[in-house]
Amino acid sequence: EYYAAAPAQWDAPMVSRPRRPAPSRARRKPRRSPLPFLALLLGLALFAGGFLMGRVEAAGNRAAQAAAGAGAASGGPVRILAVPGAVHSGTEDAPASGEAGGTxxxxxxxxxxxxxxxxxxxxxxxxxxxxxxxxxxxxxxxxxxxxxxxxxxxxxxxxxxxxxxxxxSWEKQEELFQRKVQSCLPQAGSLEEAEEQAAVWVARPGTxxxxxxxxxxxxxxxxxxxxxxxxxxxxxxxxxxxxxxxxxxxxxxxxxxxxxxxxxxxxxxxxxxxxxxxxxxxxxxxxxxxxxxx
Ligand SMILES: [Zn+2]
Known part of the structure; x- marks a missing residue:
């Protein structure tokens, strides 16, 4: 429908990524060697990194939320691994309303x-x-x-x-569509024609x-x-x-x-x-x- 701009780095939520796996493992096996000290340093570095990443991700989430114009407005990181019972999980088809166990x-x-x-x-x-x-x-x-x-x-x-x-969002789709309309306008005879041409490449808002x-x-x-x-x-x-x-x-x-x-x-x-x-x-x-x- 439109060309992806910059290569995206990640798509899945942060919950799938363990933050600080290294330090805890190192702490479980204390040894008389420079390792604990190095592990502590590494731990501190990872902690700082994790903190910064958390901030970046939180900022990303806020941006997404703003773009979405809705969303789960929880302050902290999004944690949605367990799906609440009230919500149908993606692993099962939602039964039609009023149809008990309907398939x-x-x-x-x-x-x-x-x-x-x-x-x-x-x-x-x-x-x-x-x-x-x-x-x-x-x-x-x-x-x-x-x-x-x-x-x-x-x-x-x-x-x-x-x-x-x-x-x-509706606004985003409108923006994409209008951008395409503008690029079609010079060749098209009319605005209507430009919209027709644009709709071949970018869906009209709502569609x-x-x-x-x-x-x-x-x-x-x-x-x-x-x-x-x-x-x-x-x-x-x-x-x-x-x-x-x-x-x-x-x-x-x-x-x-x-x-x-x-x-x-x-x-x-x-x-x-x-x-x-x-x-x-x-x-x-x-x-x-x-x-x-x-
Ligand atoms: Zn698509």
């Missing part, structure tokens, strides 16, 4: 919301709660645990996935899945351009094979553009829950086709 998906489920050119989000659309990610990214809290697992497992496979886009907080653009750290060659990267090969296991789908597959209204995007992943994702990916559907029968 059938309905297009009314939060995870199956359809957002495209024909189905814009209502202007008052609200995401109940965000999880802030590193680098100013954010995602619907209900989809976060699954995203974290997917990223962790992808890394465990020796790969370097990088989130380059996530939740976008981007990123505004629903359930989509992430993930690239390979070694190749961060958003073009078709992204599909050849090791990260995309892994994600396309495994994303459904985590409840994500490749939202804009090749040869479905006439149905999705969006060109092939081998980097845009959308959370729909494991049940729908398994169905969609194994049957080679797009979300529009799946929801026709849901």
């Amino acid at each position: 059938s998906d309905s297009r009314d489920d939060w995870n199956l919301i359809l957002v495209n050119g024909d189905h814009p989000l209502p202007q008052d659309f609200q995401i109940p709660e965000f999880t802030q990610l590193i680098n100013g990214h954010a995602i619907d809290k209900r989809a976060y645990p699954a995203l974290q697992r997917m990223m962790d497992d992808c890394r465990a496979a020796g790969l370097e996935p990088t989130i380059c886009s996530s939740y976008r 981007s899945e990123h505004q629903a907080g359930l989509a992430v653009d993930i690239v390979d750290k070694s190749y961060q351009l958003l073009d078709e060659r992204q599909e050849d990267t090791a990260v995309q090969k892994w994600l396309m094979e495994h994303c459904a296991e985590y409840g994500f789908i490749l939202r804009y597959p090749t040869e479905k553009s006439d149905l999705t209204g969006v060109g092939y995007e081998p980097w845009h992943y959308r959370y729909v829950g494991e049940q729908a994702a398994g169905d969609i990916m194994s049957r080679g559907l797009c979300l529009e086709e799946y929801l026709e029968n849901a």
